[in-house]
Amino acid sequence: MSAVTDTVRVAPAANPVSQSIRDSMVVAKRNLIRMSRIPEMIIYGLIQPIMFVVLFTYVFGGSMQIGNSTSAADYKNFLMAGIFAQTVTFATASSGAGIADDMHKGLIDRFRSLPMARGAVLTGRTLADSVQTALTLVVLAVVALLVGWRVGSDGSTNAAKVLAAFGLLLLLGYAFTWIGALIGMSVRTPEAATSSGLIWLFPVTFISNAFVDTSHMTPWLRHIAEWNPFSATVQACRVLFANPGQSTSDAWPMQHPVWASLIYSILILVVFRTLAVRKYRSATA
């Protein structure tokens, strides 16, 4: 213990923005190392969306009317944007569970006792989760191609547009992980974070244009579906992928899906990041 001295080996407080970025990266690295040591988490995260792709394609395909078509091929091309969007939002639950687990194990206490940027623990976590989401999307896109999904099946598109669609998906996923972060900070156990982190996602992703053509819905439900932030991203992806089943509704988000998707995602991000970081500051294990 000879190295113990009275001097504190800490640099003076840096520029808060660069400190915040640096601290977030340190925490993101921690979470990525963690993920690489628990590969089964990533694998289970993949099984569910792959299962959805296969089940929806072969069970629902052929009995669904998309626009005026009931062809299984059209439904397959319609479906993928919805599955992709649902997958990025479902990643929220594991974010919340991870944060609740950190709280439970006292790690959040350790972080809060350190002279680090206040939002960095959550930012690092959500960024690392986004890396996982991106990975999941790549695998899922390959599976989708294998079962016959094709971009440009209903018009023309290009690589830039397809990449933009994936960008919007990642942004939506990132915004949603902050909702998960808030849930994770608010519940007492990781188990509660997993279940409460999933429940609300079912109505959000099903009362939407993800799996069915909204024009067949009861009017009041259709309005909800068309203004659902989640639907905006799905519609934007269909437009950018040039896939069938794009909504022709007058609702503003359906008419301007790319803008609507951007605005919604950024709004969710700002609101829930603020709430989650505030919760973090006063968090107790």
Added chain:
Amino acid sequence: MPGAIYAEGLVKTFGDVKALDGVDLDVPEGTVLGLLGPNGAGKTTTVRCLTTLLRPDSGRAVVAGIDVLKQPDAVRRSIGLSGQFAAVDEYLTGRENLQMVGQLYQMRAKAAKERAAELLEQFHLADAADRPTKTYSGGMRRRLDLAAALVVSPPVMFMDEPTTGLDPRNRQQLWEVIKQLVSGGTTLLLTTQYLEEADHLAHDIAVVDHGKVIAQGTSDQLKARTGGERVEVVVHEREHIQGAAEVLAGFGKGETKVEEHMRKLTAPVTGGAKLLAEVIRELDTRGIEIDDIGLRRPTLDDVFLSLTGHVAEAENQENDKEATQ
């Protein structure tokens, strides 16, 4: 001038539970204060308030000369916290854990790396440095947690029940580490429910119960409050109780306590072993046969009992939840 850790009238209420009811503390620089109390007494809440994790409803706290409520971030740069739950990431290796903490203390990556290696060596964790901490034993995890609190060699340290749940061997080991640390001049506030631990490590002991410091002093001072040493006699025959009581009345410095069914008599005395010999001789002269006799010095258990009216470990674990939530 206030000490390295100073608190005045800390109050914290959770719903109906008054976790802290006006805690006052003053720990001079380079000394160790043991915060002793049962579960739910308010020890953890006190530590959380002093380490910026929890904002007290009222009161004032100064750590390392910095106001905790006004400049929490400056306080965080000068303290190390080691908790009862061994807060290390179980999927990271020991080295990765220490490097991360170093970087979050704003050390440069290279400096954090060097410091981590140094600490792993010091805490006898070098062999396990590159294994995920999930594979560590309880004692190893505690040592790593303690090392994490020492990354920047902070002048003020807080340890919340550092040895709770450890087996005696690991507890001894950790005590040695803590003693070495303190000999380096670090100011330490340590909470514990083990009276022996406070006795062993702390210069001063503050006894906490129901959110208040009910007594403070050195271990000897606190023991003196319970009346110093006592002679305890167990007589062989019930009829001899009266006679033995008369003998003890002659030597004792206070009232003799008699437990009839145990045939046991206890009397406060001064004079130590020499006096004990005299008592034995006198009993022998009177033909009083004894089963057992001894000189008893008060333990901190006795101190606690006499101060609070209840035994230290009697309260159940659930009460601690109140303190941490």
